[in-house]
Amino acid sequence: MSEGTTKQFLYVNRKAPHGTVYALESLEVVLIGAAFEQDVRLAFLDDGVFQLMKGQDTTGIGTKNFAPTYKALGDYDVNKIYVEKESLDERGLTEDDLMPLTYEDEDDDWAEKSSIKIVSRAEMADLIDSSDVMFNF
Amino acid sequence: MANIDVNGTSVEVDEEGYLVDRSVWNEEIGSHMATIDDCELTDSHWEVIKFLREYYDEYQIAPAVRVLTKAIGKKLGKDKGNSKYLYELFPYGPAKQACKYAGLPKPTGCV
Numbered sequence: 434m435s436e437g438t439t440k441q442f443l444y445v446n447r448k449a450p451h452g453t454v455y456a457l458e459s460l461e462v463v464l465i466g467a468a469f470e471q472d473v474r475l476a477f478l479d480d481g482v483f484q485l486m487k488g489q490d491t492t493g494i495g496t497k498n499f500a501p502t503y504k505a506l507g508d509y510d511v512n513k514i515y516v517e518k519e520s521l522d523e524r525g526l527t528e529d530d531l532m533p534l535t536y537e538d539e540d541d542d543w544a545e546k547s548s549i550k551i552v553s554r555a556e557m558a559d560l561i562d563s564s565d566v567m568f569n570f
Numbered sequence: 571m572a573n574i575d576v577n578g579t580s581v582e583v584d585e586e587g588y589l590v591d592r593s594v595w596n597e598e599i600g601s602h603m604a605t606i607d608d609c610e611l612t613d614s615h616w617e618v619i620k621f622l623r624e625y626y627d628e629y630q631i632a633p634a635v636r637v638l639t640k641a642i643g644k645k646l647g648k649d650k651g652n653s654k655y656l657y658e659l660f661p662y663g664p665a666k667q668a669c670k671y672a673g674l675p676k677p678t679g680c681v
Binding site: 461464465467468497498499501502504505508509 | 628629630631633634636637640641678
């Protein structure tokens with residue numbers, strides 16, 4: 434993997450987690466893609482912010498609860514997770530309603546740091562604009 | 571789909587030998603799956619298998635080999651957190667093979 438250029442990959446998640454397969458598919462693509470050592474960023478906006486909510490329980494709908502898997506992203510060196518503030522506000526949510534997602538910073542004596550960054554709609558637009566490759570889910 | 575016979579109990583596995591229903595797993599089934607591959611499980615193997623099961627319980631996925639190696643090193647010590655050690659235990663690929671005996675699905679991204 435030493436050859437070639439590193440591209441900025443942005444995975445944009447806009448849908449609620451369990452009604453469709455988009456959220457799970459996105460997560461799986463991210464985990465697979467993480468092996469390619471690219472610059473990976475995840476964006477959560479619109480109903481996509483629900484994907485990161487605490488206390489998800491899928492017992493009632495009989496599907497796999499993959500919410501805990503987001504906590505493994507740090508192990509995969511995926512630690513740039515952007516959540517749009519306006520989307521949270523519109524749904525009456527705050528950062529406290531989201532699962533804490535962390536990673537250990539290799540360059541800072543493995544200190545545990547938060548992967549989640551709350552950004553404004555304007556910042557989200559810049560993020561989308563600056564990415565080389567974008568996946569929409 | 572196929573079935574394997576573990577001491578008189580029929581257990582359903584997929585075409586690659588992975589357990590279909592994770593909840594029926596026990597150590598006997600793990601050992602039996604290893605025997606089919608001509609692999610005898612030692613305490614060192616079980617250490618990795620148990621680690622994978624704990625990882626799955628926590629995160630609902632089987633970790634990729636790179637993640638597994640790093641995590642094993644952290645939990646069980648540097649001398650075990652390297653590919654050489656893990657490939658010696660599981661020559662068919664540590665994540666792939668150990669997950670099978672652990673009754674877990676094949677790791678995501680593993681082909």
